[in-house]
Amino acid sequence: xxxxxxxxxxxxxxxxxxxxxxxxxxxxxxxxxxxxxxxxxxxxxxxxxxxxxxxxxxxxxxxxxxxxxxxxxxxxxxxxxxxxxxxxxxxxxxxxxxxxxxxxxxxxxxxxxxxxxxxxxxxxxxxxxxxxxxxxxxxxxxxxxxxxxxxxxxxxxxxxxxxxxxxxxxxxxxxxxxxxxxxxxxxxxxxxxxxxxxxxxxxxxxxx
Amino acid sequence: xxxxxxxxxxxxxxxxxxxxxxxxxxxxxxxxxxxxxxxxxxxxxxxxxxxxxxxxxxxxxxxxxxxxxxxxxxxxxxx
Numbered sequence: 001x002x003x004x005x006x007x008x009x010x011x012x013x014x015x016x017x018x019x020x021x022x023x024x025x026x027x028x029x030x031x032x033x034x035x036x037x038x039x040x041x042x043x044x045x046x047x048x049x050x051x052x053x054x055x056x057x058x059x060x061x062x063x064x065x066x067x068x069x070x071x072x073x074x075x076x077x078x079x080x081x082x083x084x085x086x087x088x089x090x091x092x093x094x095x096x097x098x099x100x101x102x103x104x105x106x107x108x109x110x111x112x113x114x115x116x117x118x119x120x121x122x123x124x125x126x127x128x129x130x131x132x133x134x135x136x137x138x139x140x141x142x143x144x145x146x147x148x149x150x151x152x153x154x155x156x157x158x159x160x161x162x163x164x165x166x167x168x169x170x171x172x173x174x175x176x177x178x179x180x181x182x183x184x185x186x187x188x189x190x191x192x193x194x195x196x197x198x199x200x201x202x203x204x205x206x207x208x
Numbered sequence: 209x210x211x212x213x214x215x216x217x218x219x220x221x222x223x224x225x226x227x228x229x230x231x232x233x234x235x236x237x238x239x240x241x242x243x244x245x246x247x248x249x250x251x252x253x254x255x256x257x258x259x260x261x262x263x264x265x266x267x268x269x270x271x272x273x274x275x276x277x278x279x280x281x282x283x284x285x286x287x
Binding site for chain 1: 221222224225228272273274276278279
């Protein structure tokens with residue numbers, strides 16, 4: 001699998017993303033600069049890593065989402081190519097209209113840095129096929145703007161189209177009422193913003 | 209030509225920063241504060257003097273970057 005990691009000014013997790021992709025896929029990913037207008041030919045997966053692109057100015061991810069490379073990422077996604085956004089990358093994908101909704105400041109205004117439990121809703125996506133549906137996994141999150149907001153119609157559509165890959169849950173798998181992480185159109189996955197690194201797992205890069 | 213774009217949260221969208229400011233104002237004892245919503249103001253200087261063209265450019269600026277219309281409204285004023 002050929003992957004590309006997009007680098008914006010202020011992004012700071014591109015190296016551990018590259019390291020993880022190398023560990024998981026065996027192939028060194030290409031690092032692509034935001035001002036580039038094309039992805040390396042043959043790219044299967046584009047990853048937007050975490051950090052603080054443009055210092056989180058205006059809104060998290062807003063300025064990065066309008067950079068030149070994002071047209072190429074959009075075209076890649078439109079062809080059915082895989083796109084993964086982690087942390088600030090998830091915010092960038094929302095701002096770029098590649099994913100619906102928006103991430104807002106956490107309700108309690110606290111930066112949340114802890115492990116959370118997720119229930120795997122689907123194991124039939126490229127991002128989750130190493131898991132079993134219904135399995136509970138533990139994932140670190142670290143975010144100040146991780147409050148996912150979308151209108152009721154959008155949430156209903158995501159549910160109806162089975163685009164929720166993971167849901168927050170208790171360690172025993174009991175579900176929080178709030179849904180999360182739809183792989184949009186079946187090809188784009190996302191996680192709540194996380195700045196902390198988890199070691200790659202043999203199951204795939206979603207744990208990364 | 210000077211212009212101002214004001215971006216505000218849509219009603220119904222939770223504004224934790226506004227809430228925190230509201231709480232601080234109340235704890236300062238500022239009288240009569242019922243609620244606070246935080247927004248953004250952009251003061252923009254435009255080249256040329258064509259009002260209609262400026263309005264169109266500012267609308268484009270707001271729609272494409274300054275506001276996220278999922279959660280925000282915007283208002284354009286020529287000053």
